Amino acid sequence: MIELIKKLYIIAGKESSRISKMLFFEVLKSVFEGTGVGAVMFLLLRVFQNIFDHRAVVMQDIYVLSGVALLGVSGKILCAYMADRNKFIASYNMGAQNRLYIGDKLKRTNMGYFGSNRLGNISGGLTTVIGELETVGINIIETLFVGVIQTVIMALFIFPFDAVTGIIILITLLAGMLSNVIFQKKADEMTRKLQSLKINLNATTLEYVKGISVIKSFGKGKEMIAELDGDILKNRKGFINVEKTVAPAALIFLAIFKLGVCAIIFSAVMRLCLGTIMPYKAVMLIVSSFMVFSGFEMAGSMQHVRGVAVQNLDAITKLRKLPTIPEGDITSLETARADVKNVKFSYEKQPLFDGISVVIPEGKTTAIVGGSGSGKTTLCNLISRFWDVDGGEILIDNKNIKEFKYDSLLSEFTFVFQDVYLFDDTVKNNIKFGNPDAGDNEVIEVAKQAQCHDFIMKLPQGYDTVLQEGGSDLSGGERQRISIARAMLKPSKIVILDEATSSVDPENEEQLMLALNNLLKGKTVLVIAHKLETIQGADQIIVMDRGKIENVGTHKELLKKSDIYKKFISQREKAIKWAIEK
Numbered sequence: 001m002i003e004l005i006k007k008l009y010i011i012a013g014k015e016s017s018r019i020s021k022m023l024f025f026e027v028l029k030s031v032f033e034g035t036g037v038g039a040v041m042f043l044l045l046r047v048f049q050n051i052f053d054h055r056a057v058v059m060q061d062i063y064v065l066s067g068v069a070l071l072g073v074s075g076k077i078l079c080a081y082m083a084d085r086n087k088f089i090a091s092y093n094m095g096a097q098n099r100l101y102i103g104d105k106l107k108r109t110n111m112g113y114f115g116s117n118r119l120g121n122i123s124g125g126l127t128t129v130i131g132e133l134e135t136v137g138i139n140i141i142e143t144l145f146v147g148v149i150q151t152v153i154m155a156l157f158i159f160p161f162d163a164v165t166g167i168i169i170l171i172t173l174l175a176g177m178l179s180n181v182i183f184q185k186k187a188d189e190m191t192r193k194l195q196s197l198k199i200n201l202n203a204t205t206l207e208y209v210k211g212i213s214v215i216k217s218f219g220k221g222k223e224m225i226a227e228l229d230g231d232i233l234k235n236r237k238g239f240i241n242v243e244k245t246v247a248p249a250a251l252i253f254l255a256i257f258k259l260g261v262c263a264i265i266f267s268a269v270m271r272l273c274l275g276t277i278m279p280y281k282a283v284m285l286i287v288s289s290f291m292v293f294s295g296f297e298m299a300g301s302m303q304h305v306r307g308v309a310v311q312n313l314d315a316i317t318k319l320r321k322l323p324t325i326p327e328g329d330i331t332s333l334e335t336a337r338a339d340v341k342n343v344k345f346s347y348e349k350q351p352l353f354d355g356i357s358v359v360i361p362e363g364k365t366t367a368i369v370g371g372s373g374s375g376k377t378t379l380c381n382l383i384s385r386f387w388d389v390d391g392g393e394i395l396i397d398n399k400n401i402k403e404f405k406y407d408s409l410l411s412e413f414t415f416v417f418q419d420v421y422l423f424d425d426t427v428k429n430n431i432k433f434g435n436p437d438a439g440d441n442e443v444i445e446v447a448k449q450a451q452c453h454d455f456i457m458k459l460p461q462g463y464d465t466v467l468q469e470g471g472s473d474l475s476g477g478e479r480q481r482i483s484i485a486r487a488m489l490k491p492s493k494i495v496i497l498d499e500a501t502s503s504v505d506p507e508n509e510e511q512l513m514l515a516l517n518n519l520l521k522g523k524t525v526l527v528i529a530h531k532l533e534t535i536q537g538a539d540q541i542i543v544m545d546r547g548k549i550e551n552v553g554t555h556k557e558l559l560k561k562s563d564i565y566k567k568f569i570s571q572r573e574k575a576i577k578w579a580i581e582k
């Protein structure tokens with residue numbers, strides 16, 4: 001239990017004081033409960049004593065003890081309210097704060113992390129695990145804590161009343177704790193396995209749902225369902241195994257307390273028969289034996305889920321400790337020139353760049369061309385620090401990009417990717433994502449320039465139409481144009497385009513290119529281009545070949561000095577000719 005509470009404090013952050021208040025009120029609640037029960041016992045004892053001795057019942061005693069009992073009950077109710085209030089506020093605040101904290105860390109995590117950790121692990125952590133902590137986790141911790149405290153306090157109240165019973169209670173408590181220690185290790189091991197099975201199932205389900213169109217188109221439904229079924233069956237087996245381990249442990253735990261109750265009753269009856277205690281005291285001890293272990297028994301019934309709470313807390317702590325890339329404190333840049341200097345980079349053990357150097361001039365358009373897998377995307381990802389270089393350095397504004405605050409550096413980049421992601425929000429907000437401070441007129445202006453105003457106006461609620469997740473209710477070209485409008489609105493100095501116009505139909509493409517050119521004027525543009533017009537119009541072209549920078553120059557220069565470029569251009573021209581003839 002102490003381990004659980006310690007783990008809870010690690011992730012509690014600002015809510016630590018509320019957790020402390022919750023625990024404090026739980027202790028106070030148990031004290032009030034003990035006082036109430038103790039008072040009732042003394043009250044009954046006096047009444048029985050008087051009746052037994054054929055004396056009149058002293059009313060003043062009854063008033064005082066009734067008052068104490070009332071105080072105990074009212075205090076208990078008040079403390080229960082305060083404990084619950086602090087518990088609920090702390091658990092939901094903690095959930096939200098941990099999601100935000102982990103979300104923020106994910107933003108500053110090296111992209112390599114996402115490669116080696118399935119999306120399901122991360123999303124499972126952020127949704128299921130934190131969700132479980134919010135709803136059941138904190139209740140488990142509270143019940144375990146209350147169970148132990150309540151029994152200990154009850155034992156303390158009974159001790160002065162009858163030392164023999166007090167000792168029986170303490171022995172029973174120790175035996176219960178011992179059985180707990182013996183079985184807990186095994187149960188924890190099982191729940192750890194179960195937790196990883198749950199996360200795996202989460203990941204497979206997510207993959208299945210996300211890739212449903214690909215699965216269908218390749219007729220792989222049966223194989224994927226088989227994998228999903230396999231994971232579901234493993235989960236079922238895992239749950240049954242946990243129950244098989246925990247059920248006997250819970251039974252032994254319960255049996256110990258029932259034996260404790262029997263021992264109290266037995267000792268009371270024995271002593272009554274021996275004449276060492278009065279009958280009314282024996283009655284009181286027998287009555288109290290049914291109450292004294294109730295808290296601990298309740299805690300025992302939670303043992304099977306205690307492991308889940310520990311696993312959840314560990315999973316959250318692990319996500320909180322995500323390695324983030326180190327950052328500096330520069331928050332702005334004057335010039336947007338990028339210098340790639342002798343950069344070395346490998347994907348895990350797969351070397352890609354072995355000392356490449358190139359200059360991306362400020363305010364100009366640089367096109368990157370090269371065969372598939374030559375390293376175009378990787379170069380852009382290194383310049384924007386999605387990944388960190390293994391050797392050499394990348395300077396922007398003559399400063400190593402590692403010296404910038406990561407958020408500030410990223411705010412100077414606008415990306416237009418081939419895979420467009422739109423949020424489950426209105427069209428207007430999707431565009432405003434590029435600049436939340438932009439006014440409606442600015443949104444409409446960029447939408448017009450990105451050639452999306454007309455189709456937006458045809459949507460049921462125009463700019464206020466809520467898009468389905470990922471913009472799945474729009475065509476690929478429409479999604480891409482909205483993403484271009486969004487990019488246009490972002491006030492950044494550097495723009496990275498990854499074949500941004502590939503899904504735009506020919507009739508809009510010319511206008512879109514014009515709009516893009518107008519808006520990108522003066523910015524440092526890095527475009528991974530396959531279209532001849534984009535390449536020919538660029539101020540500088542970088543030719544990449546299998547992880548090397550083969551050549552750099554203008555279209556005219558490269559036609560003279562680069563065979564790879566010449567071949568690339570002639571392939572493009574052939575492709576266009578083939579398309580026209582077709």
Ligand SMILES: Nc1ncnc2c1ncn2[C@@H]1O[C@H](COP(=O)(O)OP(=O)(O)OP(=O)(O)O)[C@@H](O)[C@H]1O
Nearest residue numbers: 115347350352370371372373374375376377378379
């Ligand atoms: N996340 C990754 N993990 C491991 N290897 C990767 C990763 N991303 C890219 N690679 C490898 O690095 C090499 C360069 O990839 P990159 O995406 O930079 O090439 P590219 O020129 O942009 O290709 P394309 O034109 O096909 O998009 C490829 O061999 C690719 O397999």
